[in-house]
Amino acid sequence: MIPLKDDNPTSLQPRITLSIIGLCVLVFVWQISLGPESGQAAVYALGFIPAVLFGIADLPGQLAWVPAPATVVTSMFLHGGLLHLGGNMLYLWIFADNVEDSMGHGRFVLFYLLCGVAAALAQAAPAINSTIPMIGASGAVSGVLGAYVLLYPHARILVAVPLIVILYTLRLPAIVVLGIWFAGQLLSSLAAPAAGGGVAFRAHVGGFVAGLVLIKLFSRRRQTSAISLRR
Numbered sequence: 001m002i003p004l005k006d007d008n009p010t011s012l013q014p015r016i017t018l019s020i021i022g023l024c025v026l027v028f029v030w031q032i033s034l035g036p037e038s039g040q041a042a043v044y045a046l047g048f049i050p051a052v053l054f055g056i057a058d059l060p061g062q063l064a065w066v067p068a069p070a071t072v073v074t075s076m077f078l079h080g081g082l083l084h085l086g087g088n089m090l091y092l093w094i095f096a097d098n099v100e101d102s103m104g105h106g107r108f109v110l111f112y113l114l115c116g117v118a119a120a121l122a123q124a125a126p127a128i129n130s131t132i133p134m135i136g137a138s139g140a141v142s143g144v145l146g147a148y149v150l151l152y153p154h155a156r157i158l159v160a161v162p163l164i165v166i167l168y169t170l171r172l173p174a175i176v177v178l179g180i181w182f183a184g185q186l187l188s189s190l191a192a193p194a195a196g197g198g199v200a201f202r203a204h205v206g207g208f209v210a211g212l213v214l215i216k217l218f219s220r221r222r223q224t225s226a227i228s229l230r231r
Contacts (some may be wrong), residue, residue, distance in 0.1 A: 115143020122206020
């Protein structure tokens with residue numbers, strides 16, 4: 001199920017959302033320009049490595065571009081490929097504008113970063129000695145999804161459902177679309193090895209839960225009002 005758009009207008013121009021998307025795209029173009037070897041070095045230098053953050057391992061001097069705690073933030077703007085970038089930016093484009101609208105630009109910056117930090121720590125918790133770098137905006141984006149589903153559970157989301165070679169489109173409530181998404185991430189996180197590479201499913205779960213919790217502190221609008229507007 002692929003979300004395409006939502007029927008949920010905003011009153012504020014989503015400046016921060018657009019800025020994050022633009023920055024992620026620019027960083028990805030920079031990554032490509034480095035070439036394979038230097039690009040991989042950038043991933044180790046700017047990606048989040050649990051063992052480095054917790055002082056269990058050290059990066060070679062030539063890769064210590066930023067202090068280890070800073071990589072929790074820098075890692076959110078790196079991506080491992082065009083599909084990785086495109087998927088994250090699609091979800092950000094569809095859902096983040098309403099979340100930004102609910103709290104304002106400044107609050108949204110802090111909310112987004114805190115969700116990303118929570119996601120990184122959730123991924124690292126079972127394997128703090130892991131030396132595999134984690135990159136991508138998906139943890140922070142998951143926080144946006146958690147906030148969205150709590151604020152606008154009845155907002156209608158246009159989704160594409162692939163069946164064999166045909167794409168069917170449906171309009172479903174956000175709570176259904178994002179509920180199915182979260183269930184898939186949760187099940188995948190339980191099956192994933194603690195220190196393995198690949199998709200950071202625990203980061204997705206941690207970010208989503210952080211979004212559910214933090215939106216109560218950051219939103220300037222009553223959730224009941226947001227829900228009633230969608231009925």
